[in-house]
Amino acid sequence: MSVRISHEVRLVTLLLVGVLLAACSKDKDVEPPAELVDFKASWTVSRAWSVGMGGGDDVQRLALAPAVEDEQAFLAGARGEVIAVGLADGRARWKADVDRSLSAGPGVGAGLVVVGSPEGYVFALEAGSGSLRWSARVNGEILAAPAVGEGRVVVHTVDGRVHALNAADGMLVWTYEQPAPRLTLRGSAPPVIEGAQVYCAFDNGKVAALVLDSGDLLWSATVSAPSGRTEIDRLVDIDSAVAVTEGEVFAVGFQGRAAMIDRESGQLWWARDLSSHRGLALGRDSLFVSDSEGAVVALSRRDGSERWRQGALRLRRLSPPVVDGEAVVVADFEGYLHWLDAGSGAFLARTRGPGARVGNPMRSAGGLLLVQDDEGSVAAYRARPRG
Numbered sequence: 001m002s003v004r005i006s007h008e009v010r011l012v013t014l015l016l017v018g019v020l021l022a023a024c025s026k027d028k029d030v031e032p033p034a035e036l037v038d039f040k041a042s043w044t045v046s047r048a049w050s051v052g053m054g055g056g057d058d059v060q061r062l063a064l065a066p067a068v069e070d071e072q073a074f075l076a077g078a079r080g081e082v083i084a085v086g087l088a089d090g091r092a093r094w095k096a097d098v099d100r101s102l103s104a105g106p107g108v109g110a111g112l113v114v115v116g117s118p119e120g121y122v123f124a125l126e127a128g129s130g131s132l133r134w135s136a137r138v139n140g141e142i143l144a145a146p147a148v149g150e151g152r153v154v155v156h157t158v159d160g161r162v163h164a165l166n167a168a169d170g171m172l173v174w175t176y177e178q179p180a181p182r183l184t185l186r187g188s189a190p191p192v193i194e195g196a197q198v199y200c201a202f203d204n205g206k207v208a209a210l211v212l213d214s215g216d217l218l219w220s221a222t223v224s225a226p227s228g229r230t231e232i233d234r235l236v237d238i239d240s241a242v243a244v245t246e247g248e249v250f251a252v253g254f255q256g257r258a259a260m261i262d263r264e265s266g267q268l269w270w271a272r273d274l275s276s277h278r279g280l281a282l283g284r285d286s287l288f289v290s291d292s293e294g295a296v297v298a299l300s301r302r303d304g305s306e307r308w309r310q311g312a313l314r315l316r317r318l319s320p321p322v323v324d325g326e327a328v329v330v331a332d333f334e335g336y337l338h339w340l341d342a343g344s345g346a347f348l349a350r351t352r353g354p355g356a357r358v359g360n361p362m363r364s365a366g367g368l369l370l371v372q373d374d375e376g377s378v379a380a381y382r383a384r385p386r387g
Contacts, residue, residue: 033315034294036336036350043327043339043349045383048368049090050354053077053376063104063143063187065360066370066378067113069127073363074106076115077376082106082125084113087366090380094130098123103141109148109193110167116142122155124170136170138163143186144241149193152212154200156188162200162208164215174215178202183231185254185277187239194244205236207251207261219266224256240279240320241361243287250301252276252289258299270304279320279361281328283342288328290318296330296340310345313338317357324364324383331358335373339383354379 053064053075067074068087076082080100084093098115100123105115112133113125118141124133140157147154152173153165160180164173180203189201193212201207205224210217226234238253244263252258254277260269275292282288286307287299294314298307316332323329327339327348335356339349354377363370368380 031315033317033333034313037312039347039350041347041349041386043383043385045337045339045349045351045381047351048088048380048382049085050377050379051075051083051085051090051092053081053083053372053378062102062374063145063190063360064102064376065145065372066363067106067108067145068363068365068370069108071366072127073365073370073380074108074113074127075372075378076102076106078102082113082115082123082130084127084130087368087380096125096130096132098125098132098135104143105145107146107148107153107190110151112148112153112167114146114148114153116144116146116155118142120157122146122153122165122170124153124167134170136165136172138165138172144188144190147191147193147198150196150212152193152198154191154193154198154212156191156200158184158186158188160188160202160204162191162198162210162215164198164212176208176210176215176217178204178206178208178220180204181226181231181234183235185235185237185239187237187277189238190241192241192244199242199244199249201238201240201242201251201253203237203239205238205253205256207238207242207249207266209249209263209266221259221261221266221268223251223259223261223268223271224253237277239277243280243282245282248301250280250282250287252280254292258287258289258304260301260304272299272304272306274299278318281321281323283323283328286342288321288323288342290321290330294318296321296328296345298328298342298345308345310340310347312347317359319358320361322362322364322369324369325367327383329362329364329369329383331362331371333357337369337371337381348385349383351381 224236259271319331
C-alpha cells in the first residue's frame with residue numbers, strides 16, 4: 001500500500017531535513033561557489049529590451065518563464081499579470097490580469113496562452129487579445145508550465161497527476177497518475193505534447209507516454225530507480241521537461257541518470273549516471289545538461305558518451321541550459337549569463353542578467369535570448385561573434 005502525504009507536509013519535511021543537514025555539518029568546511037574567472041570574450045552581448053513583471057519570490061521557485069509563438073513573447077508575473085510583447089522590440093501588444101497569484105506558465109498553442117496558480121486554477125487567454133476564454137480548477141499545486149496542442153491543455157500538478165482539459169472550454173477530459181514518493185524536491189516536470197501523444201516525467205524517476213486524446217498509457221520507462229537507505233538517498237525526481245525528437249525522448253533526473261528512450265516502445269537505448277534537477281537542452285548532435293554540482297556537460301546524443309565538461313561554474317546553482325545558435329547558455333545564482341561554445345565548452349561571453357537569480361528555463365528565438373529572473377524581471381539579449 002502506497003503512503004501519501006500532502007505537498008505542504010513534504011515541504012515541511014524538506015525544510016527539516018535542511019536544518020538537520022546544516023546542524024550536522026556546522027563544524028565542517030562548506031565549499032563555497034566558484035569565483036568567476038576573467039576570460040577574453042570572443043562574442044559580444046547587448047540587451048535588446050526589458051520588461052518588469054514584478055511580484056517574484058526566489059524562495060518559492062515559481063515556474064514562470066517566457067514563451068514564444070508567432071513573433072510574440074508571452075510573459076506571466078507572480079501577481080497575476082500576463083502580457084504579450086513583440087519579440088523583436090519588447091513593446092506590449094496586450095496586458096491582462098487574472099486576479100490570482102500565478103506559479104506556472106505561460107504555455108502557448110492553438111491560439112491560447114495558459115497559466116496556472118498555486119491553488120490549481122488554470123486560466124486560458126486568447127493569444128491575440130488577452131481576453132479570458134475560460135478558467136478551470138484541478139486538484140493540486142501547479143509548478144510546471146502547461147502544454148497546449150491538438151485540442152488539449154495538459155497540466156502536471158505536484159501530486160503526480162497529469163490532467164488534460166478541453167482547449168475549447170476547460171472541461172476535464174482525463175487524469176493520469178503516477179505514485180508520488182513521500183519526499184520530493186519542490187517542482188514537477190512540464191508535460192510535452194508531440195503529435196497525438198503527451199510525454200511527462202515524474203518524481204519517481206519515470207517517464208510516461210500517453211495518448212493525448214484519451215490519456216491511455218502507451219509506455220512507462222524508468223530512467224532512475226530509487227536506491228539507498230534514507231529518504232534523501234532515494235530522491236530521483238525528474239523535475240525538468242523531457243526533450244522529444246522524431247524518434248527519441250531524452251530525460252535527466254536528480255541523483256539518477258541521463259537517458260535516451262525510444263519514442264515508440266519506451267525502451268532505454270542508453271543511460272549514463274548524471275544528477276540534475278535543472279534539465280537539459282538538445283543541440284544538433286549533443287545533449288547539454290546542467291548537473292547538480294554546477295558543471296555543464298555535453299553528451300553525445302547517439303550513445304551518451306561525454307564530449308566535454310565545463311566545471312568553472314561549480315556550485316553556482318545553474319539554470320537549465322539553452323542552445324542559442326552555436327552557443328549553450330546557462331545562468332547562475334547571482335544572475336550572470338554565461339555563453340559557452342557548443343563544440344568545446346569554452347567561455348564565449350558573459351553578462352549580468354536582469355538582476356536576480358535565474359532558476360527557470362530561458363528561451364532562444366528570433367536571434368534573441370529571453371531571460372526571466374526569480375523576481376520577475378524579463379530581458380532579451382542578442383549575442384554575436386565579434387567582428
